[in-house]
Amino acid sequence: MLVETQEFLVVNSITKRFAQRGDAERKVVAVDNVSFSIPKGEIAGLVGESGSGKTTLGKILVNLTQPDSGEVLLEGKKILDSRKGFKRESRRGFSMIFQDPYEALNPAKRTFDTIAFPARVNGVKKEELRRMVYDAMRDVKLTPPEEFAYKYPHQLSGGQRQRVAIARSIILRPQFLVLDEPTSMLDASLKVGIMNLLSEILKRYRMTAILITHDLAVAARMCSRLLVMYRGSIVEEGSSSDVISNPSHPYTMSLISAIPQLGTELKPISLEAGDTTNLGEKYCKFYPRCPWRFERCRVEEPANYVLGKNHSAKCFLYTS
Amino acid sequence: MVALQGNRKLATPLLSVQNLSIAYRIREKYYEAVRDVSFDLDEGESVALVGESGSGKSTIGLSILGLLPKNARITSGRILFGGKSLGDLSREEMRTLRWKQISMIFQGSMNSLDPIFKVGDQMVELLRFHKGMSKQEAKTISAEFIQSVGLKPSALDLYPHELSGGMKQRVVIALALLLNSNLLIADEPTTALDVTTQAEIVALMLRLKASHNMSMIFITHDLSLVPNLCSKVVVLYGGASMERGPISEVFSKPMNPYTKALINSVLTLERKDTMPIPGDPPTLRSMPNGCPFSPRCASAFLECESVFPEEYNVSNAKVRCLLYRTKKQEQQELERA
Numbered sequence: 135m136l137v138e139t140q141e142f143l144v145v146n147s148i149t150k151r152f153a154q155r156g157d158a159e160r161k162v163v164a165v166d167n168v169s170f171s172i173p174k175g176e177i178a179g180l181v182g183e184s185g186s187g188k189t190t191l192g193k194i195l196v197n198l199t200q201p202d203s204g205e206v207l208l209e210g211k212k213i214l215d216s217r218k219g220f221k222r223e224s225r226r227g228f229s230m231i232f233q234d235p236y237e238a239l240n241p242a243k244r245t246f247d248t249i250a251f252p253a254r255v256n257g258v259k260k261e262e263l264r265r266m267v268y269d270a271m272r273d274v275k276l277t278p279p280e281e282f283a284y285k286y287p288h289q290l291s292g293g294q295r296q297r298v299a300i301a302r303s304i305i306l307r308p309q310f311l312v313l314d315e316p317t318s319m320l321d322a323s324l325k326v327g328i329m330n331l332l333s334e335i336l337k338r339y340r341m342t343a344i345l346i347t348h349d350l351a352v353a354a355r356m357c358s359r360l361l362v363m364y365r366g367s368i369v370e371e372g373s374s375s376d377v378i379s380n381p382s383h384p385y386t387m388s389l390i391s392a393i394p395q396l397g398t399e400l401k402p403i404s405l406e407a408g409d410t411t412n413l414g415e416k417y418c419k420f421y422p423r424c425p426w427r428f429e430r431c432r433v434e435e436p437a438n439y440v441l442g443k444n445h446s447a448k449c450f451l452y453t454s
Numbered sequence: 455m456v457a458l459q460g461n462r463k464l465a466t467p468l469l470s471v472q473n474l475s476i477a478y479r480i481r482e483k484y485y486e487a488v489r490d491v492s493f494d495l496d497e498g499e500s501v502a503l504v505g506e507s508g509s510g511k512s513t514i515g516l517s518i519l520g521l522l523p524k525n526a527r528i529t530s531g532r533i534l535f536g537g538k539s540l541g542d543l544s545r546e547e548m549r550t551l552r553w554k555q556i557s558m559i560f561q562g563s564m565n566s567l568d569p570i571f572k573v574g575d576q577m578v579e580l581l582r583f584h585k586g587m588s589k590q591e592a593k594t595i596s597a598e599f600i601q602s603v604g605l606k607p608s609a610l611d612l613y614p615h616e617l618s619g620g621m622k623q624r625v626v627i628a629l630a631l632l633l634n635s636n637l638l639i640a641d642e643p644t645t646a647l648d649v650t651t652q653a654e655i656v657a658l659m660l661r662l663k664a665s666h667n668m669s670m671i672f673i674t675h676d677l678s679l680v681p682n683l684c685s686k687v688v689v690l691y692g693g694a695s696m697e698r699g700p701i702s703e704v705f706s707k708p709m710n711p712y713t714k715a716l717i718n719s720v721l722t723l724e725r726k727d728t729m730p731i732p733g734d735p736p737t738l739r740s741m742p743n744g745c746p747f748s749p750r751c752a753s754a755f756l757e758c759e760s761v762f763p764e765e766y767n768v769s770n771a772k773v774r775c776l777l778y779r780t781k782k783q784e785q786q787e788l789e790r791a
Contacts, residue, residue: 183648184619291734292507321506321675323719327730348648351721355728378723392653394678395722396705402653 141171142342143310148204150190164190165201166366172359177336177343179353179374181389182363188346191363192312195344196230208310226256229308233315235295239287245276246283249301256306270301273335293324297331304335311336311343317352329356351393354378359444362386365419371438372445382447384424418450426451466537467494468669469518469637473531476513476522476693478738485738486529487513489693489762493686497636500663500670502680502701504716505690506735511673512561514690515639518671519558520548535637554584557635559626561642561673566626567614573600573625574610577632584633595632603628603658620651624658631662638663641673656682677720681705689713692736692746694762699771709773711754712747745776753777 148168151161164187172178180188193199195206197220206214213224229252232238239248249267250258258266271279274297287295296316303311316332317325333356336343347353353360353374360377362370362385370383381387388403405423413421414433421431430450439452476488488510495501503511516522518533520540533540535555543551560566568576574596581592597607603624614622623643630638640659644652656679663670663683672683680687681701688698689712697710708714718729733750742748748758758776764787765772766779779787 183650291737293734321735322677322721323506323675323716323731325730326719326721326728327732329721330730350649351723354723355721388650390723392649393723394653394656394676394682395724396678396681396717396720398681400653400656400679400682402650402657405650 142174142176142209144171144207145169145195146205146207148191148194148201148206150187150194150199150201163366165194168204168363168366168368170361170368170371172342172344174342175337175340176359177333177345177357179357179360180344180346180363181348181350181353181360183348183389185365186363187366188363189314192230192314192344192346195310196228196312197225198230226306227309228312229303229306229310230312230314231299231303231316234319235292235299236287236319238299239295241287244284244286245271245290245298248287248298249305252302252306266305267301270305273304273338274298274301274331276301292320293328296320296328300328300332300335304339304341307339307341309341311341313343313345315347316345318347318349325352332356349393350378350389362389367419367448369420369449370447372441376442376445380441380445382441382445382452383420383449384426384451385420386447418448420449468497468499468536469495469671470534471514471518471531472534474514474517474528474533475530476510476517476526477529478523479525479527480738484529485741487526487693487738488517490531490765491688491690491693491695492531492765493688493695493698495637495669495671495686497669498667499686500672500684501686501688502672502674502684503688503690504674504677504680506675508692508735508737509690510693511690512641513693515558515641515671515673518637518639519552519556521552550584553580553635554633555635556637556639557630557633558639559630559641559643562646567622569614571613572610573612573614573617577610577629580629580632596628599628599632600625602631602662604654619647620654623647623651623655627655627658627662631666631668634666635668637669637671639671639673642675643672644679645674645676652679659683677705677716678722689716692741694746694774695765695772696747696775697771697773698765703770709768709771709778710747710775711751711777712775715750715752745774 146169148165150165151163154160154162168191182188190199194201200219201216203216205212208224213221246267249270250263253263253266268279276282276297317328320328345353345356357374360372360374361368362383364385370377370386377386381390388405392402394400403425416435417433418431418436421427436448436450438446438448440446441452471491471493474488474491475486477484477486491514493501503514505511517528577596578589578592581587581595596610600607600609605621605624644655647655685701687701687704689696691712697704697713704713708717715731719731721728731750736742736746744760745758745763748754761776763774763776765774768778
């Protein structure tokens with residue numbers, strides 16, 4: 135894929151393999167040669183089922199896991215190289231919000247100390263620290279800050295906990311945020327509130343972000359661009375509206391059909407169980423489950439076929 | 455089933471929860487987690503208990519199975535199963551009723567499988583204990599059930615950690631169905647699963663419900679799945695049933711401001727006007743005096759802060775909201791007070 139200079143974050147050919155338990159020789163490819171880019175101030179949605187490698191990719195982007203190969207560029211400057219690792223001075227500009235607000239907070243720490251931690255590590259003290267923590271708390275609408283600052287996680291509701299986690303991630307005003315399923319553990323009634331809050335904060339501080347989720351409805355609402363991931367590869371990519379209104383990869387179609395809609399009956403596209411025997415040396419990863427597969431998919435890996443402006447899918451259905 | 459005998463067919467529902475209130479004891483004080491909840495369930499029928507965390511929905515599920523924690527007690531009302539009050543049963547009677555007649559898929563059931571036993575052994579144990587089957591017989595039946603939930607019989611030889619989330623959930627469903635119970639209580643059966651697996655599990659539950667003619671209580675915070683699975687709904691908030699009735703009515707014409715807000719908060723692909731409910735749900739210890747929703751309600755008036763509303767009939771639904779009280783009802787309530 136072309137490296138465009140105006141892109142804010144560019145991810146180039148990232149690959150990560152994990153050794154299988156008990157068998158170091160057989161590797162599982164969690165992230166398979168993934169490339170994409172995000173313009174400044176935009177939110178890209180990384181969508182896929184559990185085990186598709188989306189969280190591994192997110193962790194690589196915030197230096198919690200090292201890739202086997204590939205590189206990441208921030209505003210044209212290389213910040214991550216599989217051989218040299220992550221540039222330490224760039225790390226401060228990156229942050230992550232985790233899935234489960236019940237597990238992401240230290241139960242023995244008060245709200246103030248939880249949120250203050252990243253700033254303390256970076257040497258901020260006393261009055262300045264208090265000001266930064268209270269500002270972050272106002273940003274996430276934990277107001278008045280005095281009321282929440284000295285509470286422990288068990289004294290907070292699920293939604294409030296997620297607000298604390300968000301405040302902690304934004305206190306240093308990172309340029310780039312990885313949001314890993316920030317709403318999936320929350321009550322449906324609170325989901326939209328947290329989503330709106332995140333959108334608002336990202337917009338206010340012109341942060342760029344990647345949202346990892348298995349819920350296309352969440353991604354479609356928050357993101358300008360969607361990356362659909364299956365077994366470590368990005369199988370479809372495009373603007374949210376294109377991908378939602380014109381899903382092209384069979385996997386994207388099945389994902390969309392599985393989303394419950396109020397008032398209409400759920401009619402998911404039924405996927406095959408996944409017979410992985412008799413595959414060729416190279417093949418489409420979705421072949422075993424695809425309802426529209428044909429012989430070519432078994433023996434050849436599809437390239438990225440362009441469907442429109444910034445819309446592409448890895449599927450032989452779209453060969454011209 | 456009593457419900458099917460003679461002319462009483464229509465008169466006796468399979469399950470009847472009547473004015474149920476349940477309180478938890480916390481530091482020597484009782485806090486009501488369920489307040490005056492009633493609903494009926496006929497054979498083959500499904501009802502959804504919908505609400506946010508802390509609305510009392512899981513507590514109701516546990517009380518039907520007689521599995522309330524030690525610090526909880528039923529303070530008023532009763533639960534009738536096949537016309538018999540569950541409160542009158544001895545522990546032994548309750549134990550045989552459990553799983554044979556009423557089974558449950560627990561919340562977070564993905565973690566409710568015993569990690570040191572193979573899936574097959576857990577199923578065989580259940581059959582031998584409750585039905586006194588021989589090992590061989592139990593194995594055959596287990597293989598049959600594991601296939602009915604879409605798994606290969608070879609899954610019986612696996613340990614829970616070797617299964618994916620969706621597979622574990624299928625095993626848990628197979629376990630819940632194993633004894634052919636009349637009533638299945640499913641507490642958030644798809645919450646931890648991703649959408650594709652969720653859709654498969656919902657399809658599976660629908661198929662099994664039809665083939666077993668099972669009644670089901672579906673407990674969830676996610677409204678969007680409810681119309682697919684149930685014909686009736688009870689909307690719970692702060693332990694009280696805010697609105698209940700046929701799905702078609704409650705979803706298309708919600709009455710209670712809470713039901714309206716809840717439906718408006720559901721996120722779907724097409725909707726652009728989704729609105730979160732401002733504020734947080736009450737906790738046991740911070741329960742408002744009057745209507746539990748009054749602090750977050752846009753239509754609340756002064757009286758809502760002090761009066762816990764009764765259920766009022768509005769066409770086929772029952773709505774717990776003072777907006778639907780008639781002048782006459784107001785008068786009657788005043789006289790009683």
